[in-house]
Amino acid sequence: xxxxxxxxxxxxxxxxxxxxxxxxxxxxxxxxxxxxxxxxxxxxxxxxxxxxxxxxxxxxxxxxxxxxxxxxxxxxxxxxxxxxxxxxxxxxxxxxxxxxxxxxxxxxxxxxxxxxxxxxxxxxxxxxxxxxxxxxxxxxxxxxxxxxxxxxxxxxxxxxxxxxxxxxxxxxxxxxxxxxxxxxxxxxxxxxxxxxxxxxxxxxxxxxxxxxxxxxxxxxxxxxxxxxxxxxxxxxxxxxxxxxxxxxxxxxxxxxxxxxxxxxxxxxxxxxxxxxxxxxxxxxxxxxxxxxxxxxxxxxxxxxxxxxxxxxxxxxxxxxxxxxxxxxxxxxxxxxxxxxxxxxxxxxxxxxxxxxxxxxxxxxxxxxxxxxxxxxxxxxxxxxxxxxxxxxxxxxxxxxxxxxxxxxxxxxxxxxxxxxxxxxxxxxxxxxxxxxxxxxxxxxxxx
Numbered sequence: 001x002x003x004x005x006x007x008x009x010x011x012x013x014x015x016x017x018x019x020x021x022x023x024x025x026x027x028x029x030x031x032x033x034x035x036x037x038x039x040x041x042x043x044x045x046x047x048x049x050x051x052x053x054x055x056x057x058x059x060x061x062x063x064x065x066x067x068x069x070x071x072x073x074x075x076x077x078x079x080x081x082x083x084x085x086x087x088x089x090x091x092x093x094x095x096x097x098x099x100x101x102x103x104x105x106x107x108x109x110x111x112x113x114x115x116x117x118x119x120x121x122x123x124x125x126x127x128x129x130x131x132x133x134x135x136x137x138x139x140x141x142x143x144x145x146x147x148x149x150x151x152x153x154x155x156x157x158x159x160x161x162x163x164x165x166x167x168x169x170x171x172x173x174x175x176x177x178x179x180x181x182x183x184x185x186x187x188x189x190x191x192x193x194x195x196x197x198x199x200x201x202x203x204x205x206x207x208x209x210x211x212x213x214x215x216x217x218x219x220x221x222x223x224x225x226x227x228x229x230x231x232x233x234x235x236x237x238x239x240x241x242x243x244x245x246x247x248x249x250x251x252x253x254x255x256x257x258x259x260x261x262x263x264x265x266x267x268x269x270x271x272x273x274x275x276x277x278x279x280x281x282x283x284x285x286x287x288x289x290x291x292x293x294x295x296x297x298x299x300x301x302x303x304x305x306x307x308x309x310x311x312x313x314x315x316x317x318x319x320x321x322x323x324x325x326x327x328x329x330x331x332x333x334x335x336x337x338x339x340x341x342x343x344x345x346x347x348x349x350x351x352x353x354x355x356x357x358x359x360x361x362x363x364x365x366x367x368x369x370x371x372x373x374x375x376x377x378x379x380x381x382x383x384x385x386x387x388x389x390x391x392x393x394x395x396x397x398x399x400x401x402x403x404x405x406x407x408x409x410x411x412x413x414x415x416x417x418x419x420x421x422x423x424x425x426x427x428x429x430x431x432x433x434x435x436x437x438x439x440x441x442x443x444x445x446x447x
Contacts, residue, residue: 005125009104010097012121014058014078019228019338021056024120025076026335029054030287031108031116037331038338040232041069049319057084068092076100215348215366217391223346224368227338233391235334239326242268242420245333245412249290251283252407259283261290268422270327271318272299276425285402289336289410296425297328305427313428333393333412340383340398340410343370351386364389378402 013021018041026036026043034045034052043054055072058079068075068088074095077084081096088094095103104113105125118124212222218229245267250260259281267273274296294305297318304314325331351365370383378400385396395413402408 006098006101009101009117009125010078012117012123013056013076013097013100016121018056018058019342020120021076023335023339024116025054025056027116027120028104028108028113031112037325038228038335039325039331042072046319051319057087215364216387216389219348219366219368219387219391221348223348224341224343224370227341230341230387230391230393231334231338234337234393235326235330237388237390237392238267238330238333239270241418242416243414243418244416244420245329245414247290247412248410249283249288250409251281251285252409253405255407257281261288263290265329266416266420266422267327267329268420269299270325270330271297271323272422273297273327273329274422274425275329284406285408289332289412294425294427296422296428298424299323302328303428305425336410336412337385337393337396340373340396341368341370341385342373343381343383344372346370365394378408 013024016024019038022038022041022043026038026045029036029043029045029052034047036043036045038044041055045052045054052073053069053071054074054076055069056076056078057066057068065087066077066079066084068084070089072089072092074093075084075088076095076097078097081094085094104117107113108116114124114126212220212225214220216230217233218224218226218231224230245265247263247265248260249262251258259279261277261279261283263275263277265273265275275291276294277291279290296303299318300323301315301317306312306314347369349367349369351367366387366389368383368385368387371381373381373383379402381398381400383396383398386394388394392414395411397409397411399407399409
């Protein structure tokens with residue numbers, strides 16, 4: 001029997017790790033027109049004067065009721081929705097897996113939800129082959145949480161006589177086990193017993209492997225143990241200093257560049273920054289880590305350069321919740337680190353020679369290298385980053401090829417750390433028609 005797309009979607013969500021689920025939730029709400037950040041166990045989504053806090057809650061075999069974050073306003077229940085609803089805050093909206101599937105498939109423009117699933121989990125729901133070998137999204141719940149293995153089902157369909165023979169054969173193997181615990185086929189079943197004991201081989205003592213040592217939050221000498229923890233440490237470190245942050249994105253086909261974007265962000269304080277984006281050529285992939293527009297924030301208001309607006313500028317007053325946070329740029333960087341450093345394999349080495357002039361004397365730096373990941377959909381995925389002991393990531397470079405042969409490179413680097421200031425950009429002065437710099441205030445200053 002073919003497993004339904006709805007059932008397979010439930011399997012994919014349940015099999016993902018907590019940080020992967022949060023990233024998927026954040027991207028889903030972003031695709032619906034919200035600004036999102038991952039903050040601890042919840043995704044904070046903002047649009048206009050609305051703020052939602054989203055959480056994914058899994059089933060627990062140890063506790064009768066799931067643990068739901070107290071601040072959550074939207075909860076995706078991977079287990080029994082009724083149990084989750086009883087544990088959730090009174091005003092929270094609880095979505096079952098089926099309702100979550102409907103939101104992904106039908107709450108976005110045609111094909112966009114399928115693209116999100118493919119980007120995060122490496123499989124398109126429309127392209128799923130027949131799969132009748134596993135318990136579906138509802139199967140485990142209906143069976144009381146027990147998953148029946150394919151081998152058990154095949155054995156249970158056999159006649160009694162073959163099963164008795166299999167049992168006798170296994171008993172003969174166990175009873176006639178040879179020296180050292182090595183099974184020998186019993187003579188009663190046509191085998192030949194061993195008449196001469198074989199001495200056990202002498203194995204040299206293995207060299208003990210040193211225990212991994214922590215070198216930064218979420219990073220040990222063995223590799224990246226927790227990319228989410230490293231990203232959170234970077235966000236905290238970036239929120240407490242000024243810097244210039246350069247991000248690059250490049251696409252190529254067969255090695256020939258087809259387009260690139262470079263964004264330079266100058267940050268004086270968490271909510272005081274200016275961002276300028278330059279692009280050349282033609283870019284295919286979307287969304288991209290680089291910003292889509294120039295912007296400026298003065299601590300209370302964020303301005304975006306938008307030629308289609310009447311005065312060329314869109315402005316929004318930052319609400320108190322935003323101003324109390326780590327800042328847009330630190331949160332962006334943390335999100336990218338959580339994405340790109342969640343790799344299949346990582347290694348860590350100490351950086352012996354420091355070429356970054358902004359690295360303080362005596363600061364220990366470590367080079368992280370990673371290979372392979374399910375996100376984004378890619379081949380030959382490689383990532384390299386330089387990390388401080390505090391968790392601040394000095395630089396990162398990612399390269400991979402998409403399934404349709406598009407080469408992608410993403411990189412960022414920090415410099416001028418502790419010595420960056422921000423001035424009001426000229427395009428904002430021109431937009432309001434003055435040279436003195438009148439502040440453009442939105443008619444609705446609630447967002």
